[in-house]
Amino acid sequence: MQLSRDQLLQAYRRMATIRAFEERLHDEIAKGEIAGFTHLYAGQEAAAVGICEHLADDDFIVSTHRGHGHCLAKGVDVKGMMQEIYGRATGTCKGKGGSMHIADVDKGMLGANGIVGAGAPQAVGAALSCKMDGQGKVAIAFSGDGACNQGTTFEAMNMAVVTKAPCIFVFENNHYSEHTGPAYATATSTDIAGRAEAFGMKAWRANGCDFFDTYDTMRELLDYVRAGNGPAAIELDTERFYGHFEGDPQRYRGEGELDRIRAERDCLLAFRKKVTEAKLLEDGDLDAVDAETSALIDAAVDEARTAPPPTPDMVLQDVYISY
């Protein structure tokens, strides 16, 4: 591990922020104040952070409906996001998009997307733009064990290979595509990355619940792609702690499964264990981060609750730049 103390704290802070953000949303949504559909990322933090810690603002990511983690990992403002989810005029998207469509193009976050698989070709396009610029920048398409079956994913992979686009296909296999398991729905469920390899692309695999495994694997992958070798893929084995959407009763879970994955596959606990055992950080350091994160989320929710709602005249704004 070549990460500095600051980098370690930063990584932990990112993951803790995501965890706190999602856990808090789970509670708030149950109270009924938040409209629409929300899909929580809690449990998969290591995947988002392990990847995005390598990226700059001019590297691009395209996310899915379960996008809060990717947004936060890429540096999108926490309070702006909370306000957006609460549907406020001061939200990141002025209350126009909501949870599923948060974007911050200036930070290279080209949008969470409500259509499964739609992001993959968009990431290829962003990668083509990077290729034109020739600065070694990349574009990353996040998808899952569900999106890997969508036609757009295949088209995107093929196109990325033939155009040698610096595009990275990330398959976060959290073992559920909506309410169905990949063993049923995904023909090569034990090896999704193999699909990318079938298109002639190099693919890596890593443990998506272990920050360090993800981070180290990504370093190698990114060196490869930034060097101009064309696209690559990575399959991350991970878990989501909540349902497909908030309100999902999760009857498809096995007996004691949720408890087990919280106990055995919690990336924050794993991170803490590793860094404290290796004497890189102490519990106190991490606890302090937890406390600050918690306070930040509290403040975010309080501000979101009192932020101004959008007004009816805003319905027609921003349909076009000029019409």
Next chain:
Amino acid sequence: MAALKPFAMPKWGIEMTEGTVAEWMVQEGAAYEKGALLTLIETDKITNEVEAESPGILVRIVAGAGETLPVGALLAVMADGPADATEIEAFLATFKPADALGSAGRDAPKPAAPEAKPVAAAPAASSIPADANISPAARKLAEERGVDVAGLAGSGKSGRISLQDVDQASRPAAAAAAIGGTPVSVAVDFAVLDGFYASPLAKRIAHQNGIDLAGVTGTGPRGRISKADVLAKVQPAANSNAPAGAAPRVVPMDKVRKVIARRLTEAKQSIPHFYLRAEAKVDALIEMRRQANLFLGGKASINDFLVRAVALALIEVPDCNVQVHGDAIHYFSTADVSVAMATDRGLVTPVVRGAERLAPHDIARASKALLAKAQAGRLSYEDMDGGSFTVSNLGMFGIDEFDAIINPPQGAILAVGTTRRVWGEQADGSGAFESRIAFTLSCDHRAIDGAVGARFLAALKALIEAPERLFPQG
């Protein structure tokens, strides 16, 4: 076989219920060209000339000259070619008078209260089979207008006949021939204006009026030059009235003149007129008018101010603001003042409506517009209809005073004389010249008593002599 069509009593204006055939200008059996004068039809207000929309033959006259018939009644039968008596008789037998052929939708008569219908309905040759593919409203209209739907191609699904299909079929053949004839050019002749970001109509207007679009600012959609922007640059058209003194225009106004004569004779003979006379001092009014015109930049005449004063006086003395209808008196809460106007076609009295709500300059505008229409012979029924009081001003001819004849069904008329300079005693006992106008109020004694008339004149005089009251307060 010729195509026969009915010529029914037309409906001009919402209130017309009947008309009188004054004179047939085409003989029975004679052919006529498009645009030929067919007949003259009188109504309460105006004698109308009816012109042929397309060429044809007047195969049968049904309504004789002088006959008065309701709107929609059959007056004659027209055909596009010679027709024999059998055809004509058949046509007459099946003709059903309809409410005038206004738009089927908009002018449709209000449904009458349902009456018990005779058990054995007279079988009409145009009865429609119960299983015909026709909408309920269309069926009803077809029966009313005697339209034979058997051969009609319906525009609806599976040939269903709609109200519109029946409406169209019931009307005389269109004046499609009115459009067309000699070839025309459709070239876009203002292509030279292509470089300008202006709407097609704006370019057309600019081209017609020789306007250079280079200097025009666009306020249309997306900053485009629109019609309004160009129209703002169009100079008002030069006064197109024919100069006086040219050879006299001969307009056959005998019928209108006849109508005027008939009505006024009737009025003089049947209404018990009495006359009240008063004078008002108008120095203040004249000065007020001068200042108002200067200040407001308008051109209100003394008469416009007088109409205003009359309106306010009618509101003050509502018993003078009446119409007489047989045994009933109609009282009005608004002052619709008829203003007598002399035109080449004769005297007309169009109405300035709601004059109590109009400032003198608004009255000036309204009168001016009505005068223009009157002079062009384009006054409509709406312009002339109603009114409870007339103002007739012969002052511009130097007439000191006169007695006017009431226009029935109005209750009164005010005759206005010229402004005279008269030596009068002032409040302090000295003498000075004053400007005065003499008024004569003719009243219908059936509805208006002397005291009422007198109160009206007093109110009028008070308003005229305190002319600041003529402007709306607040």
Next chain:
Amino acid sequence: MAQMMMREAILETIRAEMRRDPKVMMLGEDLVGGMGTAGGPEAIGGIWSTSTGLWEEFGSNRVVDTPISESAIIGSAAGAALAGKRPIAELMFADFVGVCMDQIWNQIAKFRYMFGGKSKCPVTIRLVYGAGFNAAPQHSQAVYSMLTSMPGLKVVLPSTPADAKGLLTQAIRDDDPVLFFEHKALYGVKGEVPDGDYAIPFGHARQVRSGEHVTIVTCGMMVSVCERAADSLAQEGISCDVLDMRTTSPLDEEAILDSVEMTGRVVLVDESPPRCSVASDVAAMIANKAFAALKAPPQLVTAPHSPVPFARELESAYLPSPPKVIDAVRAALAYR
């Protein structure tokens, strides 16, 4: 001024824009043609000859010859646009919009709005549309009616080479997403094209014929059909005011209503079937906003409610034609 075919005007415009702005790029199938074959690149010079020579001048990064993957093509265009480029994506046949509709409808059309006005997606999608070449049901459709209804998109249909140049220039420079419809039967039509740089603003109809009896509103390939009908009617003394909408979104309502207020009679001519078509939409707009001016119901001359048939006689019966337009004008005039 130069005489050129519409396809040449389009090619020249793309070339000029790519030279002017290094951010402009192209994506599409067979834009180059012959990639990966023995015949070598440019073996066909682009299927519609609207991209001939561009790859040689601008290279593979800016002229991306793609596999047959409409979703990936349009999706890449979307992503590249969000990332800061100005992509021109081509759909070889407009009918293929069905394959990639999600990327147009749920993605491109909605980015700016759902991202709170903080992104722009300056993508131009060129679609080759229309019937008349017996290309049969899946390669002949008009398609633009559906896209006109989608908020967030602009829909453009040039009818002449001069308009193609000006409107495509505007489309590429426009920061909003534009669907640019090129009729396959108009590619070979020649016309005068002004020299130099010019852009025709959207929402600005072109007056094709000037008249006072009937208004005819149309676009695309149907403009020339209406021109012929109007010229024939002019011989009989009937003058038609013919308007080429040029863009169905945004629509030049002002020009249409000005004309209808003058004539009182209108004929809408549209190559699409009638249900939910541009013709029906504009007729409803006229009936709603100019009812008092109308002397006759709006007349619609459209394709029937059927797919585009293959056989010559059938396709010819399917399409609006000058006699059909003339009949509609007469029907409008005959209404009493």
